[in-house]
Structures are given as C-alpha cells and as structure tokens.
Amino acid sequence: MVRARFTTDEVQAAALQIVDRDGLAGLSMRTLAAALGTGAMTLYNYVRDRDQLEELVAEAVIAGVELPATGGDWLGDVRAIATAMWQSVRAHPNAVPLVLTRRTVSPTSYAAAEALVDSLSRGGLDDAALLGAFRAVLSLIMGSAQVELAGPLAGAGRDEKQREVAAQIGALAADRHHRLAALAEVSQRSTAAADFDCALDLLLTGVRASAQALSTSPRQGPAVG
Template identity: 35%
Template sequence: MPRPKSHTLTDVTTAALTVLDQDGYAALSMRAVARELGVSPMALYRYVADRDELERLVADRILEPLVQEVDAGPWQHRIAVLADRLRAAAGAHPEAVPLLLRHRHDTLNSVRWIETMLAVLAEAGFHSAGRVLAQRAIVHHVLGAIQAQQLSPLDGAGTASLAELPPAEFPHLAATASIARGMDPDDEFHRGLASLLEGLRREAGSPTTPPPA
C-alpha cells in the first residue's frame, strides 16, 4: 500500500514559488523544492511527474489573477485591464518571467486569459486575420515590456551608458536615452499600449465599441 501523502499540490507549488522568489529561476529544481518542503527529492515525484509539470503549476498559480471578470466598457479599456493583469502578475515574481513565457500556451489560467482577450476583440469587431494580428501585437507589447523591465530597466546601466555616448557621433541615441532615463515605466507601458490600440483600431477600419452591458 502506498504511503499517504503528507503534502498537497498547493504545498508543492508554494515551495517552488518560494525557491523562485528567493534564489531565482536558475535555482529552481526538484531537489531545491524538495529541500524547501523538507522531503527527499524522490518523494517529490509522488506529487509531480517532472520539472516541467512543476513549472506549469507555478505558472498557473502566478497567473490566477488574470482570470477575474473584466468590467464592461470600451474595448480599449478592457484590453488595457487584461494587459495590466499580466504585467502585474509577472512583476510580482520577476524571477518567474522565463517560466511564464515558456508556459504561456500550456497553463489553464494563461489560456483563459487569451480566450478573454480574443472575446473582447471579437466583440469590438476584429475578425479573421485582423483578430490574430491584434491579439499577437498586444501580447508582444506586454511580454516585451515585461522582459525589458526585468532585463534592462530604464534606470539601468545600459540606458545610462547610452545616454553618455558622444552627442556629436550619436545625437539621436544619446538624446533619446537621456529622456528614457527619466520616464516612468508604468507611464511608458500605458502610453505605448494606447498608441498600439489606436493603431489597431485604424488598421481594422474603426471596429465598433460595444455598449456597456
């Protein structure tokens, strides 16, 4: 008779998330999570089949806030709410960004988030290839912002070095980098998203905005 399990999947997911937050994505392993739980590495396999399943559990936990209801309103506002939720979820666990990117198509909460966004776009009048292009453009903007904030924030050394390039040789780059250092990441994200959505609206031929329910 198999021994009764002393932990739950929730315990395992919590332990994995703790390892991620404290030690980083590179440190996430079955052995590290087992140690956090206080069990042997082999005992962890009674709960998850492998590292891949462990990552999916963590990704699904992080993305739980994405599947809340979205209030009625203009489609641009609803898309912005969905985009903000993904950015906030990733921002709360920056070391999990590689994991979220890898599993964005095979975790239930991520798939539900995508379905909700596609429904908003469909109601707004985006159809066929236009809806595909709109959804991908929005997701690329959000994921790009998440990765940029984690890997090369505006106030990081990379932007600072670009701002110090000789203006005579790199006038536009030096000036732009200098301005970028003073920009607020949230403002940059929302203004960029608003510009993108306006461009999509024009490209699609002014999709209709459904009235509030």
C-alpha cells in the same frame, strides 16, 4: 487508497516562492522538498521532471493575474486586462525567463487569455485581425517584461537602474548618434510603467483603427449569377 499529501497547487505555490526568493538556480527537487517538509522522491508523484516543474511555475505566474471587472468599453477592458497581465509578470522577475520560454498547457492559466480575446472580439474585429491583435498585445506584455526584467535590470530599484543605463547610452551616443542620445535623455525621465502605458496606447490606437475600418467597409454580398 492513500490520500495525496499535497495538492498540485501547493507544490506549484511552493516552487514559485522559491524562484521569487532565490531565483531559478535555487529551484530543485531537493529545495522544493525541503520547503514542503518531505523527501525529494515524493515530488515525483506530482511532477515527472525539472521541465514540468518549471512549467508549473510559469503557469502559476499567469494564473495569478488579478482580472479586472469588465464593462461596456471593449478597448478600455483590453487595456485593463493587458495591464493586469503585465503587472502579474512584473511581480515575479525571477520567473520571467520561464514565462517567456515555457508554453502553458493547463487550462488553469487560460483565464486571462480568454478575457483578453473576449474583450478584443467585442470590437468587431474579423478572425484574422482578432488573432493579430491578440498576439500583438501578448507580445507587448512579454516583450516589455523581457526588456525590463530578464536581465541585469531585474531586482529592486529597477526604474533607477534604467535611468542609469539610459544616461550611459546617452553619453556614449552623444558624439555620433544624436537622435539616440536625445531619446536616451527622454528615457531618463520615464519609468517602466509609463513606457508600457505609452506603448499600449500606440498599439491600441492601431487596433481601434482596424476595428473602425472593418465596421465601415462594405460587406461582400452573395455573387449574382
């Protein structure tokens, strides 16, 4: 039996490195084969097509989340895990479109999601609230990444570019849209990290309120015939 020349992890890591360096347009079977020092046809032993290759890149970003140690504070753990997930996505701006559009199908990328669900479940949420909270946190992470990274603001100096855009919006809105202009002024003094922390605060305040309401609501007893 011939031993495989590469592992799937090695192929995955090389593909992510290409995307980080050259963007999605730089990723192809040919460029990946060159990075691995092999022929393009060899790669079809590991991936069936371009779509699966892009799935591997998306999974690499999510699997790369550095999970924090958890403690007794479930809400603090949710915050730490969500922040770690956001930071991992943010570290690979060129891969954000893939993370947003490719559904991960490998258990290797499930550790962060499992940790997030576990922390939320310790808050006493019922099944429906737990699912809603989980999806809301994920939506905030991915939405924040999309707003910041999947567009013209991607790249170095993102906070400075964001301030420039906010200034332009403020100038255009000043005459007729006073509230938007005022908010643009606030945005010029903020950063992506501060914006994410604030949004996560607001979201988790609602999650905590829901958990508290569930813990104090009277439980339905068995019906008496």
